[in-house]
Amino acid sequence: MELEVKTFTLGPLENNTFLLWEKETKQAVLIDPTYEIQTVIDEIKARNLNLSEVWISHAHFDHVIGILLLLQSFESPPRIRLHKADLGLWRTDAGAQSFNLHISLPKDPDFFFTDGEKLKVGKVEIEVLHIPGHTPGHVIFYIPQNKVAFCGDVIFHHSVGRTDLPGGDFETLITGIKSKIFNLPLDTRLLCGHGPETTVNEEKKNNPFLQ
Numbered sequence: 001m002e003l004e005v006k007t008f009t010l011g012p013l014e015n016n017t018f019l020l021w022e023k024e025t026k027q028a029v030l031i032d033p034t035y036e037i038q039t040v041i042d043e044i045k046a047r048n049l050n051l052s053e054v055w056i057s058h059a060h061f062d063h064v065i066g067i068l069l070l071l072q073s074f075e076s077p078p079r080i081r082l083h084k085a086d087l088g089l090w091r092t093d094a095g096a097q098s099f100n101l102h103i104s105l106p107k108d109p110d111f112f113f114t115d116g117e118k119l120k121v122g123k124v125e126i127e128v129l130h131i132p133g134h135t136p137g138h139v140i141f142y143i144p145q146n147k148v149a150f151c152g153d154v155i156f157h158h159s160v161g162r163t164d165l166p167g168g169d170f171e172t173l174i175t176g177i178k179s180k181i182f183n184l185p186l187d188t189r190l191l192c193g194h195g196p197e198t199t200v201n202e203e204k205k206n207n208p209f210l211q
């Protein structure tokens, strides 16, 4: 059984927010709540989903800016998961200062991801892979049953995440992509934090940063 997946492309940076749910049980998680999150909240309510958790690929402001409204919109608010190595970023305006912006975030996350950890949405298993380099605590989410990985800002179609922001490191990023993403089956779809989706095969062959 696969999870249902809906992609929302929202906001000035064209962020992708992903809603995942199991059809039978209506168990749901949301990955990277960005700008204009009301659209997603409406969808969750219209489908009568039980949103238990919000998973943050990394703590940059454009991937977390929707959290406050999201938490205020549900009687039992979803809990938040992040990798601990991004907690510093989370606590300092999610890096918004680098862009002369200010955002407010709620209290610290409720849980922390660990590398290789397996989580579940309903009965479907999701693997967490820690791939630092864009930020110290960046994780991606791999669902073998869906043949899909949610990659945040680690890799894009024919590109990779920027490494010039605080905590970034180019060599670390490239090593992580080659050892973890390129280890996934070739036909795995890569759903990125911005822009169009791609596949492991396509990036192995044609990504200029990864040859």
Ligand SMILES: [Zn+2]
Pocket (backbone or CB within 6 Å): 058, 060, 134, 153
């Ligand atoms: Zn980012």
Ligand SMILES: [Zn+2]
Pocket (backbone or CB within 6 Å): 060, 062, 063, 153, 193, 194
């Ligand atoms: Zn981003």
